[in-house]
Amino acid sequence: MSNLIQLNNNTAQIAENAWVTAQLPASNVEERKQAGKVVLFKLTGEETITDTQIADTVIPASGKVIVPLSVFIARKELLLSRITNGEIGVWLDTHELLADLVSCQPDLNALPIIAVHLERFADGRIFSLSTLLRTRYGFKNELRAIGDVLRDQLFFLKRSGFSSFLLRADRSATEALASLSDFTVPYQGAVDEPRPVFTRYNRPI
Amino acid sequence: MYKYDQIDQQIVNERVAQxxxxxxxxxxxxxxEEEFRPLRLQNGLYIQRHAPMFRIAVPYGMLSSKQLHKLADLANKYDKDYGHFSTRQNLQLNxxxxxxxxxxxxxxxxxxxHAIQTSGNCIRNITTDQFAGIAPDEVIDPRAMAEIMRQWSTFHPEFALLPRKFKIAVSGTKQDRAIVQAHDIGMEFYTDSAGKLAIKVWVGGGLGRTPILGSVIREHLEWQHALxxxxxxxxxxxxxxxxDNAYKARIKILVKALGIEEFKNQVEAEWAHIKDAPNTITEAELERVGKHFxxxxxxxxxxxxxxxxAxxxxxxxxAAWVKRCVHAHKQTGYRAVTLSLKPHGKAPGDATSAQMHTVADLAAQYSFGELRVSHxxxxxxxxxxLSDLFAVWEKARTAGLATPNIGLLTDIICCPGGDFCSLANAKSIPIAEAIQMQFDNLDYLHDIGDIELNISGCMNACGHHHVGHIGILGVDKDGSEWYQVSIGGKQGNDASIGAVIGPSFSAEEMPGVVQKLIDVYVKERTPEERFIDTVRRLGVTPFKTYVYAKEVVSA
Structure with a gap:
């Protein structure tokens, strides 16, 4: 059973995943620690990917592939024909910079899909990244949350502009569907509904 | 006060179901555990030393009689028949x-x-002046804007999981009573030269382990753009x-790292894109919400x-109660009354269910069915x-709510401390109680005059110790509880962070240490000076010398 939820005209449904996500090979750089504990999250703009990792990333020779941002930037020339064919998407981590994506690929809408990867579900940078992709950079195609994606964040992800959600493998996407409609009438304007409640409704006193 | 319509009620009902x-x-x-943690925290539920602690939101400190009766009932039914009013104007059940x-x-x-966003890494309850709407020095009643901001911040999707907690305070008075400079964002409302409502915006203030007063990021912001x-x-x-480090995750650290100019540049660049976005507040909305206030x-x-x-x-x-607990009012013939939750020898901020019912009844009978919680x-x-004050006093006194100590040494701000809180290094309530008993003489208290003594059980500073004229901080040294003392902190327009006077003290020493600080003040003060003025004039040294010199002599 697929673990992907897709929004189509604001209706959520379980969908088959047409995309393969290319992964960076494991790094041999040690994780940063403080007092023996792994640090909570990587800092925005932190360089954590090595040239070797980029070079060693396996991109399947055919089919639809979402490649890591660093690999996309470094190996874009080799992917040009597949980009034209709509076979290439890009994923980035929450600590990576949208500016890097946009300077390498000014026309984001040439990409059929952009994914943002959550290393940990509690990393709220993802909401600002998607908001900016939609409102600042005008990205109109599929925007997908991947990684540590859990149902209790789905409502916020949807409101922040995501249109598909690949639930963490050990969780049920079918059960998670319900959380997309936790709230009927949110107060503030956001990506999915830019108008705040006070301009959408007549709220007589 | 603000009354829910169907939309507000539906959101709260849906939250309960969720x-x-x-x-x-x-x-x-x-x-x-890890996945549930932010969910329960954003509903005010901590796991504490003895049991969970549940923090109920009191938006900008406003309560109705009906609501306070309900809180009393909840404390009775689900808790040990009392609740604790916090420095962020909320109610906590332990x-x-x-x-x-x-x-x-x-x-x-x-x-x-509700208990929405009373904890967790999100926008918290928005706080303000407890005298909003009635203070004679008020320029603008900030409550309508506070309510608009409450709604905007409730489940704001983009800011659902911030690096750390985020606290906003708003104020509309000449004399700041909301400590706007000690908040992540402080908004000071004023009337600009064109006669329009404007906001001075402060950013990057906060107490906690790195106390910093906020910087002004914008002198003049038109009110429509607050959101x-x-x-x-x-x-x-x-x-x-x-x-990457929870202790360095507040906005104040970012503002300090970038410098206020660079931070401001980034904010202004961002704002240029969204300045007139749909979240811009309309005249109609300000008018609608304003009608509630x-x-x-x-x-x-x-x-x-x-x-x-007579x-x-x-x-x-x-007369003593009137002097300390009754405050000026905009409206002729009316007064505001503070019911002290600081009787000597009791945990500061605690109220029993019976007391809550009494206050709710007093509010219903004498104050239009509303009341406020102060920070x-x-x-x-x-x-x-005016003509009702005597009756209010008699009833309040019977309920133990009329200690005439508001603004005096025993009106201590105090966090729950090590008795309840799992973050605390040391107990704070017994220290407060011991100090109250040391100074359990009202004439003496009145002679000492206006002073603020704040106690926090750890560097998270829930007891606002940095801005206390006398601040006491519980510290852990090799597993035992010690107390660090600072003086010269102050809230208000001329806010300052207190300076530590020296090595820390044991719990038993604390009443004596406070006594010595007061002795120096009483000896050195000019007739007009409050404790804080004397500290600012003389500096820390004479206090420090006396407190520590005595230690050597007695040893």
């Missing part, structure tokens, strides 16, 4: 069961209350605030009341007629 299901999934093992919380939320929803400007600030923070239907009465004057003249105890952890009846 949290009920989250609790169910947690108890069924479908959610891990002994509820995790399993009961969904039901408690359902009960709260029936009186238009979008906050969005620009918080977006920069959300993306660039540190998440219109002046009470005051009676047309005279400025003086013969009965009141009572003051004939009853010294009443100094007292309860306020905002609109009492």
């Amino acid at each position: 949290y009920r299901d989250q609790t169910r999934r947690y108890l069924a093992g479908e959610l891990s 002994w509820p069961k995790l399993e009961d919380v969904p039901e408690m939320l359902a009960e709260l929803a029936t009186v238009e209350m 979008t400007y906050c969005e620009a600030i918080i977006r920069v923070y959300n993306l660039h605030g540190r998440r 219109e002046a009470m239907p005051y009676e047309n009465i005279t400025a003086n009341d013969a009965g009141f004057d 009572s003051v003249a004939s009853n010294p105890a009443f 100094e952890q007292n309860l306020i009846l905002a609109d009492v007629k």
Whole structure:
């Protein structure tokens, strides 16, 4: 059973995943620690990917592939024909910079899909990244949350502009569907509904 | 005060259902501890030393009689028959069961209350002046804007999981009583030269382990842009605030690292894109919400009341209470009353269910059915007629709510401390109680005069020790509890952070240490000086010398 939820005209449904996500090979750089504990999250703009990792990333020779941002930037020339064919998407981590994506690929809408990867579900940078992709950079195609994606964040992800959600493998996407409609009438304007409640409704006193 | 419409009620009802299901999934093992943690925190539920602690939102400190009756009932039914009013104007229950919380939320929803975002890494309850709407020095009643901001911040999707907690305070008075400079964002409302409502915006203040007063990021912001400007600030923070170290994750650290100029540039660049976005507040919305905060239907009465004057003249105890606990009011013939939750020898800010019922009844009978919670952890009846003050005093006194110590040494701000809180290094309530007993003489207290003593059980600074004229901080040294003392902190327009006087003390030493600080003040003060003025004039040295010199002599 697929673990992907897709929004189509604001209706959520379980969908088959047409995309393969290319992964960076494991790094041999040690994780940063403080007092023996792994640090909570990587800092925005932190360089954590090595040239070797980029070079060693396996991109399947055919089919639809979402490649890591660093690999996309470094190996874009080799992917040009597949980009034209709509076979290439890009994923980035929450600590990576949208500016890097946009300077390498000014026309984001040439990409059929952009994914943002959550290393940990509690990393709220993802909401600002998607908001900016939609409102600042005008990205109109599929925007997908991947990684540590859990149902209790789905409502916020949807409101922040995501249109598909690949639930963490050990969780049920079918059960998670319900959380997309936790709230009927949110107060503030956001990506999915830019108008705040006070301009959408007549709220007589 | 603000009354819910169908939309507000539906959001709160849906929250109850959502949290009920989250609790169910947690108890069924479908959610891990780590996954449940931010969910319960954003509903005010901490796991504490003895039991969970449950923090109920009191938006900008406003309560109705009906709501306070409900809080009293909840404290009785689900807790040990008392509650604790916090320095962020909320109510905390220290002994509820995790399993009961969904039901408690359902009960709260029936009186238009909730626990949304009272904890966790999100935008917290927005606080303000406890005398909003009635203070004579008020320029603008900030409550309508506070309510608009409450709605905007409730489940704001982009800011649902910030690097760290985020606190906003708003103020509309000449004399700041909301400590706007000690908040992540402080908004000071004023009327600009064109006669329009404007906002001076402060950013990057905060207490905690790195106390910093905020910097002005914008001198003049038109009120319509309050939400979008906050969005620009918080977006920069959300993306660039540190998440690798929880102790360095508040916005103040980012502002300090970038410098206020660079931070401001980034915010302004961001804001340029969203300045007139749909979240811009409309005149109609300000008017709609403002209608909820219109002046009470005051009676047309005279400025003086013969009965009141006679009572003051004939009853010294009443006169002492009037002096400390009764405050000026915009409306002729009316006063605001502070009901002290600081009786000597009791935990500051605690109220029993019976006391809450009494206050709710007093509010219903004498103050239009409304009351407020102050960040100094007292309860306020905002609109009492002069002629009713004596009756209010008698009833309050019977209920133990009329200690005439507001603004005096024993009106201590104090966090729950090591007795309850799992973060605390040391107990704070017994220290407060011991100090109150050391100074359990009202004439002496009145002679010492205006002073603020604040106690926090750890560097998270819930007791605001940095801005206390005397600040006491619980520290842990090799597993035992010690207390670090600072002096010279102050809230208000001329806010300052206190300076530590020297090595820390044991719990037993603390009443004596405070006594010595007061002795120096009483000896050195000029007739006009408050404690804080003397500290500012003389500096820390004479206090420090006396406190520590005595130690050597007695040893």
